[in-house]
Amino acid sequence: MKLALTYFNFPFWRAEVSRLALHLGGIPFEDIRPDRDQWMALKASGTLPYGQLPVLDVDGVRYAQTGAIARFCGQLSGLYPTSDxxxxxxxxxxxxxxxxxxxxxxxxxxxxxxxxxxxxxxxxxxxxxxxxxxxxxxxxxxxxxxxxxxxxxxxxxxxxxxxxxxxxxxxxxxxxxxxxxxxxxxxxxxxxxxxxxxxxxxxxxxxxxxx
Incomplete structure (x- = not known):
């Protein structure tokens, strides 16, 4: 599974929770941190499901929303209770x-x-x-x-x-x-x-x- 997580280069909880979950779980991922120009180009591209960050690409398919991404990354890393x-x-x-x-x-x-x-x-x-x-x-x-x-x-x-x-x-x-x-x-x-x-x-x- 190829993962790429995109969010700005600061530790705001909306993305840091997922970055850290993957890191702590030893899950390889591409950590993409766009600068302002890259963000504007990304926003104009029409490829963001809701026009916002963070987004997570899983095998080339893009997903969005902080909670959904956090739960998914938590499940992969063992930081989300899947059996309870x-x-x-x-x-x-x-x-x-x-x-x-x-x-x-x-x-x-x-x-x-x-x-x-x-x-x-x-x-x-x-x-x-x-x-x-x-x-x-x-x-x-x-x-x-x-x-x-x-x-x-x-x-x-x-x-x-x-x-x-x-x-x-x-x-x-x-x-x-x-x-x-x-x-x-x-x-x-x-x-x-x-x-x-x-x-x-x-x-x-x-x-x-x-x-």
């Missing part, structure tokens, strides 16, 4: 929650006025994002071990939430406090543990030396 429907449901729920949080922030990306954008993000940082973090942390605490979100082994849900939290704490989102996760100790500990995994650390240091 309830565990799979819990993983899917967390992937969808991460997507919903993105939807909360997307409108701010289109605002050109800096003050308006800042005010919108400050409101999100006071209200919606803390509510989401509380809900996600509750799911972590519901698990039999707080080392992972589902079961006793890492899944793509752990990778997704790890990168989502990194996005919030990076300072990239002006107006969103970088210390939001401090009020959620279990979630903060989970993030730190995933981030410290030697395999993940090696990947991050080789692909994003400044992260």
């Amino acid at each position: 429907p309830i565990a799979a449901l819990r993983v899917d729920e967390l992937l969808d929650a991460a997507t919903e949080i993105n939807y909360e922030l997307y409108p701010t990306m289109r605002v050109k006025d800096p003050e308006e954008k800042l005010a919108m993000r400050q409101a999100l940082g006071r209200e919606q994002i803390p509510r989401w973090l509380t809900a996600i942390e509750t799911r972590l605490l519901d698990n039999e071990t707080q080392a992972y979100f589902v079961g006793t082994q890492m899944t793509v849900a752990d990778l997704a939430i790890w990168r989502l939290i990194a996005w919030f704490t990076s300072g990239i989102l002006d107006g969103v406090p970088t210390d939001l996760v401090d009020k959620h100790p279990a979630l903060k500990a989970h993030h730190a543990a995933i981030d410290a995994d030697p395999r993940i650390r090696a990947w991050m240091e080789s692909h994003y030396p400044s992260k």
